[in-house]
Amino acid sequence: MNPPILFGHRGARGHAQENTIESFELALRLGATGLETDAWLTRDGVVVLDHDGEVGSRLRRRSISDVDAKDLPSHIPSLAELCRMLGRAHLSIDIKDPLAFSEVCSTLEEEGCSPEKIWLCHPDLEIVSSWRPQTRANLVHSTRYSKIAPQFESHAATLSSRGITAFNMPASEWSGGLIALYHRFSILCFAWNVQYTEVAKPLVSAGVDALYGDYVDRLVDVLHTD
Structure with a gap:
């Protein structure tokens, strides 16, 4: 993709409380062309956005799956709320609980989100592959170099054959050669943990298709400087 997404x-995590509507709004104001978040399913079947999937005090932690949506802390938004303020931005969702997948898809459809701008991510290739018949959204295999090496060509071929759109790895693990290899199989290359312009610039030059970072302003600066 040119320019990359x-x-x-988790919104503008470097500037605001992560995974809140305020953080998402700030990220868009700073120039983000996409938002990233984490999805969980409450006890009463509502998709909500939180990284750890637990709430409560340190001594009385509870899984979100054991709590009704109305009883969650007020800063935790629902996926529906995020969809309503998304506008034309892309949305990348780490589906932390695979049991949430069907409700995630239903919510996205109900809110009128464009499938081509939705990116559903999971680290387990078999799980993310199983989603293909159930959605027109983009699917992303998110994992690490050590989980794939040295079988990158085989991995790229598998992603292509299974209809997986993109491969997401930490920024430090990408190289120009790997990006070129995955592009040969028409697989997009996404890089996460991009926190500094010095990290982002060579990735953009090598043709990476998306950058994930806590400081959106730094990502934007990379695209507007030579």
């Missing part, structure tokens, strides 16, 4: 990681 600039995903605000």
Whole structure:
């Protein structure tokens, strides 16, 4: 993709409380062309956005799956709320609980989100592959170099054959050669943990298709400087 998608990681995490509507709004104001978040399913079947999937005090932590949506802390938004303020931005969702997948898809459809701008991510290739018949959204295999090496060509071929759109790895693990290899199989290359312009610039030059970072302003600066 040219230019690459600039995903605000959990919104504008470097400037505001992560995974809140305020953080998502700030990321868009700073120039993000996409938002990244984490999805969980409440006890009463509502998709909500939180990284750890637990609430409560340190001594009385509870899984979100054991709590009704109305009883969650007020800063935790629903996926529906995020969809309503998304506008034309892309949305990358780490589906932390695979049981949430069907409700995630239903919510996205109900809110009128464009499938081509939705990116559904999971680290387990078999799980993300199983989603293909159920959605027109983009699917992303998110994992690490050590989980794939040295079978990158085989991995790229598998992603292509299974209809997986993109491969997401930490920024430090990408190289120009790997990006070129995945592009040969028409697989997009996404890089996360891009926190500094010095990291982002060579990735953009090598043709990476999306950057995820806590500081959206730094990502934007990379695209507007020579």
